[in-house]
Amino acid sequence: MENIEKKCFKIDNFHFEEANVSLPIQVGYETYGKLNSEKNNTIMLCHYFTGNSHAAGKYAPTDAAPGWWDAIIGPGKAIDTDKFFVICADSICNINFNNPKVYTTGPGTINPKTGKPYAMDFPIFTLNDVVKSHKMLLDNLGISSLKAVIGPSMGGLQSFIWGKYYPDVVQKVVSVFATPMMRPWTLMVPNQLAIDSITLDPDWNGGNYYGGKVPNTGLLLAFKVLLMATRTDEWAELNFGRRIVEDGPSPYKSLDGKFLVQHEVEKIVLGRMQFFDPNGFLYIAKANTLFDLRSGNESLKDALSAIKAPTLMVIDESDLLFTRGQAEEALKYLPKAEMHCYNSHNGHLSCIFETGYFGEKLKSFLG
């Protein structure tokens, strides 16, 4: 692919539905492939919890790594950019707030009314708000139909929202490692426990840490909770076992001594959190706890029956967050759905790194 460009879409007065307030927001986005003249070859891609709109390609050939789903987005790949025009947009309150390549609006953004960061005055948002902002982007681009909407994890939750609320726009729905509501265990692990971790850090200071010491210890714990919840016993055993960190004190002798699993998990997390805003993590986790495709007293059956498009659910039996049992419940009510189920043994996060398990299936589903 040629070099990828980040673009920015601004909305002067975006209305947050649950919070019932309006603010200016910006939405970063990238596109891969070419929009055809009929403007009818678009795929909307929704990113995961800690991801952003950089889903494929590189900004420059010297970039260390391409976007997060590059393995399946590109010419001839599962999401074939020779055929499709793919759009991926940053969520409201994207967690990578401090990444210069991410355009988002969140608690770290300067509130134009006060000249200070919103902090905890930022409105509680929902994934419905995120989808609405991306629909406004589509409208702005003059695109009125989608070949498909696709997303892994938090992106897969958004796929269901697209399918329900825009049945005339979306022709196919693909939800990877996601189910149509945040059930209570997953609401707690990792989401609420992550929120509790961040607010426990004394540097969090009620969310008012901008310009001061950032609550990175709480953020670290929150992210460790998230990472472990997205992995499995078998993953940890295969990668680390009970090996200890050799060039430090023994964990058998010192509270500071570390097992390799501690050390490596921290290393992964620290490497990935350099651009994170802790309040962004908190608000995104909150939005995840609020996700429920049912509206008001609606039944799951009624909520899912509204999805008219053929739907592909990709499910991993080793996923602790969105289980096969949850998916089978959803399949009962989706009018035109199929499940592609397998066992990676590596848990939820494998939806980003082990696309080989579902790439071919995705390609044939997209047609």
Add this chain to the structure above:
Amino acid sequence: MENIEKKCFKIDNFHFEEANVSLPIQVGYETYGKLNSEKNNTIMLCHYFTGNSHAAGKYAPTDAAPGWWDAIIGPGKAIDTDKFFVICADSICNINFNNPKVYTTGPGTINPKTGKPYAMDFPIFTLNDVVKSHKMLLDNLGISSLKAVIGPSMGGLQSFIWGKYYPDVVQKVVSVFATPMMRPWTLMVPNQLAIDSITLDPDWNGGNYYGGKVPNTGLLLAFKVLLMATRTDEWAELNFGRRIVEDGPSPYKSLDGKFLVQHEVEKIVLGRMQFFDPNGFLYIAKANTLFDLRSGNESLKDALSAIKAPTLMVIDESDLLFTRGQAEEALKYLPKAEMHCYNSHNGHLSCIFETGYFGEKLKSFLG
């Protein structure tokens, strides 16, 4: 059963093996049933992480609840006190340090050398130390053989230790929801994440909070991590679903608003942590991370081959901490073992509350 009495065994100079230091310790214990004249009808019972030696019966008829495994300990029950003399003893550093009915020695104990609590000067201990202290109790009671050693969860880890290190004492081993090493996922969730939660609380103050503000917010988070890790998606869905707490702010409108699962999990945890010492939780979690039946470079096969006694492993397929896969690995190497496996759907903690799944099997195994 008649009223239960708590007794206390004191060891003047107990040697902690890994830490290589000696301290005076005390070990609370209870007994159920009668020791026969040959002193050969004893069962040693090992308690779980947050449990203590009050395993059965009541101290007084007016007690709100009996001991934690009362459902299967008593006359005619699975652990039949008409036949067996059952001993249950408090672990070193029992988490319920502030319970007046628990005799233990931990970081909250006054260090006779300084006149102040040990705090983080308390030695790192292992479950091998705990078993050794209980063996000294047995010796003190003049008991040289055990009909069986039985324990759930952390108690089940100790069952393996008894079986390996005292093959001439132990006639049968019963390990309920436990496997012969702490694998890395379980090392992290809940144990290391719980340690991180406690130390993140600013009131923890390097462990020196005695006489001051106790780090109960960190302890609360640690215990919530533990509780959630010992439950399942199905348990949470059945008990709470996505219901919200009605007499408070809505979680959709406020960061303080709570889902029922948050509220009830906190209520369970707060109700149970009244006697907890946060440093005790930290040290016990640490001891769990260190558990490995293998010694030095020993293989799992060699470690398990040392267990000569017939062994019963009770395993729940919904247990996230000690999985069926781990258990099957152990079964390959245990000389005389059988597995009783089922699916409670309710996770690890069901080993305490749903004894109906294995009571009959346990009874017949004990003979």
